[in-house]
Amino acid sequence: MSERKIVVGVDGSDPSKCALRWAVKQAALIDATVHAVGAWEFPAFYSWEGGPMPPDDFEEAARKALDDTVEQVQHEDVPTVPIERELTHGHAAQALLDASDGAELLVVGSRGHGSFYGALLGSVSQRCAVHAKCPVVIVRY
Template sequence: MSSSYLVVAGVDGSEGGRRALQWAAGEAATRGGAVQAVIAWSWDGLEYGPIAATQPQEEAERAGRLLDHEIEELVARNGSSLPVAGEVIEGRPADVLSAAARTADLLVLGSHGHSRVRHTVLGSVSEDCIRKATCPVVVIPVPGERPETAAEPAPRT
């Protein structure tokens, strides 16, 4: 990629990953940059999606198809004027994303993806990337359920 401003976006097939990729595309477009969409895959039991593969090569191919689909959807929504590249990398998601962002200006992640453990505010991958990344990290929240009514604070006297 020849653009001087690079935004790396973590993609995993989740709503959070889609929102992160969309936000990354908007940020890159604003700055005249490019997006590198990255998906991590692993055969050691770490999952990014709901269906487990039976062979390592199958897992890598499935990750590639998922990434291609997410990029195609992004281009369908935004047009093809923004440079977007995809990369499928074997490894632990936080390690892969942090390494991919070493030469980036920004790393963008969804707050929760397809992991087994959910944290209160951030997903475990987001938390780990925030600690490891050498560039700024933006975590895009996934809209959750809103309470029906919010209690108003008592008036001060």
């Protein structure tokens, strides 16, 4: 397994699929492993009325989005490279920043599954571009 790592944010959205495809192609060029990272958190207003789903369902939905996206991209016409998966509880930008420590690149889509809460904090791609300690590629969808 390669010691070089490309971290990519995956939330199941079309922009994150484009980011994963780009990361896989780049990983093949530089002999790196792709580290697909998904994150989940309770919606900002979840506690008001208990929300529409049991708490475990938020994590399960994020895991399904991560797994489905990776599997879909692996079955496309892209190079075969190792893809590791990580699902983290917390804000997506912080999960990506933490995972990208020591990475060659951090790759994110230009937008993803946002929310009003996400809009208050700023976009994930913008926060990653400002705070990452490695180069960041924002793949436009």
